[in-house]
Amino acid sequence: MSSAKSAATATASSAHSVVEPSPTSKRVAGAIVILYALITLVPLVWIFLTSIKSPPDSISYPPKILFTPSLEGYCNLFTTRTRQTPDYIAALPPPSGVCDAVTRERNMVIAGASNFLPRFANSLIIAFGSTFLAVSLGTLAAYGFSRFKVPLADDLLFFILSTRMMPPIAVAIPIYLMYRQLGLSDTALGMMLLYTAVNVSLAVWLLKGFIDEIPREYEEAAMIDGYTRLQAFFKVVLPQATTGIAATAIFCLIFAWNEYAFASLLTSGSAQTAPPFIPTIIGEGGQDWPAVAAGTTIFLVPILVFTILLRKQLLRGITFGAVRK
């Protein structure tokens, strides 16, 4: 008890030692941030521009800065096409949409939908599902480690952390064989379990830090007020851990969303995710770069939306400690 009190006073006294930066240093800092943002945005802009180029423009050298935008990449991404004779195409009824028209210009007709949408849906299910699992399990485990006397707690925590010390791909072959035996290869469940296993260690460690920061007096007060520990956990601890949960969820989601190696090894058909699928988009006579870029652009959107939605929580995480607890 008394150590907690002194720690609280120590943070309170240092909380006011922040010096307001001068206007010049603010401007310099702003310029650096903008420069950094521009540099990191270049690849994204490049991908987006490629996605709206026509295939010849996309591989022209020197690269074209000015070009006529085309939806061909997006059309090719979502469809499969077959080549036909000009006479056959001329005999067809007028095109029924933009993609129809774009395809016919290349002497092709749309044969059907591509596999992109199902692959993208797989990515959504697997990434969000594994994130949900990893964060739920991680929160409960972190709470346990933070609040209870767990036998060998330090060893267990180290063991959990140690699973991150090796590149996951090092165990790819054993996992591949195991999954074959268990019938988990090329299933969404298998991929979810795998990503959960990788992420849960990160989740436990990150969340333990956040939960350690929540004074246990809150739960004790709730328990005295007539709540069970589990009810106190949901009513008092979880609302105060939202910041940490949001940050952890973003990290887990980004990993699961972007994972390529396991996905290409363990999935090929019905459970294939978008990352191994996108590079396999092949056009006629070579890689269909605008379609690949279109797939990448669309692939970026969910992470972008998720991060923007949780931005408030993340920002609050930075200022949380400044509020009197």
Place this chain on the structure above:
Amino acid sequence: MADVALKGVTRSFGDKRAVDGLDLHIADGEFVVLLGPTGAGKTTTLRLIAGLEKPDAGTVEIGGRPMNGESAAGRDVAFVFQQYSLYPHLTVYENLAFPLRSPARRMDKASLDARVRQVAKMVRIDHKLENRSTRLSGGEMQRVAIGRALVRRPSIYLMDEPLSSLDAKLRGELRLELKRIQKELGATLLYVTHDQIEAMTMADRIGILAEGRLVQIGTPREIYANPANLHVAARLGQPHINLMPADLLPGVAAPAGTRTIGARTEHLEISRARQGSAGLGPDGNAEVDWIEHLGDQNHLHIKVGGHKLVTLADPDLPVEAGDRISVRLKQPLYFGGDGQRLA
């Protein structure tokens, strides 16, 4: 409300005994203050009653019912913590309603609302019910924390230095309010503090804790006037009690075995030494070292031989630093070699 009894309660952390064989009975409707320095076991005692700690030995009884094995939720006590007292993600209203919304109580909406508003008025926070609890001043936060305990009618209120983080003025105001509310409700209240003024002004009985043991318990008057030993005597009184060898000052016949004499302001008789007296003997046995002016009274620092004494003096007393004065004892407290009171 109910009475609470601790019988031989012991709780150790590692090899340190935080509470050591504690016997304490708090009568129904009584306001008991536990006074002691940091680490005396005050907070642990409260936590043992609340069920947040389990005793290694002994029993806690609430309303005559042994509480061993009963969860915190099942004990029907209310606890005010020293800090971290409000749920930061809730408004003042929600904080006050939180105990009433618990599954153990499940009060209906209308009576819950009435209860919350009544208590908010009692602790004078009814104008800020919709505020976020983090947007309150320290005094308001603590009033809400006390209010959150008061919305219930538990068998006992437990308060762990609820006023210690407040400034002196607020502390004085809330002290009065708390005592008034306790009287109005006829509440059984166990209050823990290291502030002797809080103990003296609010308590029906004060218990002095040291190293996990209850050293003495009694009315504030008893504890102040008849301390059982040096430790208790040193806890109360402002300025601090003067401790001196038995033969330092004249005016008393110390009982046999006296090692130390304790003298508060009321045990010291000061008069100005006559001009020309040499210093030894009843006239002019001491020298005024310096004077602290407090306004309504002065702190007089006196040197007697190699000893320094501090006493209160009337600001009109015509002495200055360096003056010779004579100091006599008047019915002081006598302590033996083991620190126990002799007379």
